[in-house]
Amino acid sequence: MISQKARYALRALLHLAARGDGGPIQISEIAESEKIPRKFLEAILLELKKTGIVRSHRGRAGGYSLGRSAKDISFADVLRVTDGPLALSPCVSVMAYRKCDDCFEESICAIRKALLAARDATAQILESRNLASAAQQLRRSGAL
Amino acid sequence: MISQKARYALRALLHLAARGDGGPIQISEIAESEKIPRKFLEAILLELKKTGIVRSHRGRAGGYSLGRSAKDISFADVLRVTDGPLALSPCVSVMAYRKCDDCFEESICAIRKALLAARDATAQILESRNLASAAQQLRRSGAL
């Protein structure tokens, strides 16, 4: 299961992607219209900023905007920031590989083989879905 | 990431699948040869028993054996017991559906659409991998 943080992050980013072309948007606007606890959202956006997914503008009339084109921000990108690796085991993570603590011999581990296939399938999907396509879906279904 | 409990469960079940035809195997044998804390393994096997994945035999010379043919026990079956639903969100879980707490309108949720595709991809893989095929892989690579 993804965390609440991940849900908030995705909702906030979709908000930015949808109303994206009129300068920065304030935390409080996002928090109110997406029903996200304001302080929690601050922390989330700060993390997203550190990885370049969003950009911030300080001072009066400051706020947040996407750090790059919406079509270049995938669901995988976001989940990796909020929830860590997509993989079901560190030993099959591409972005954050680590040997399992008690692994005997990785090359013949039957568990690893299954988890690796699962990771590849998940990553293939989540890397192909991005904010632009998601926002477009919303527009098509009349939600925007 | 899967839990430590899931790892232990899978290792224990592979142990049973590999040495499966000579009557029940004791917890202590599994615990020692798979390096799993004994008491923790007891709890895990008890849970696996409740769902029919293993069968127990009490008393002297008792122990555990698989509850059904190894080819009918998928990785998905095991992970569902130890770690809950495979899905990344309750609203896309097939075995344990639940509406998201703060969902506005499920049918047009763009997040849900991506998570649904991810669930299907993961489930497809994990339901196709089973203890029999995993044990066979181990045999082929000379681990048994």
Place this chain on the structure above:
DNA sequence: TTAATCCCTATTGACTAGATAGAGATTTAG
């Protein structure tokens, strides 16, 4: 210089993961 914004650190409460302890119940060998 003031007000609006983002930035940062610390803290809290609830919950879960992983592991352990100690008895109780059941079966079978002798």
Place this chain on the structure above:
DNA sequence: CTAAATCTCTATCTAGTCAATAGGGATTAA
């Protein structure tokens, strides 16, 4: 029949994580 070996059950502990909140500090523009 009884003793030993097994599984069964309930309770507990510790450390860590999740979700949320608090209270300022830094920056910018009007």
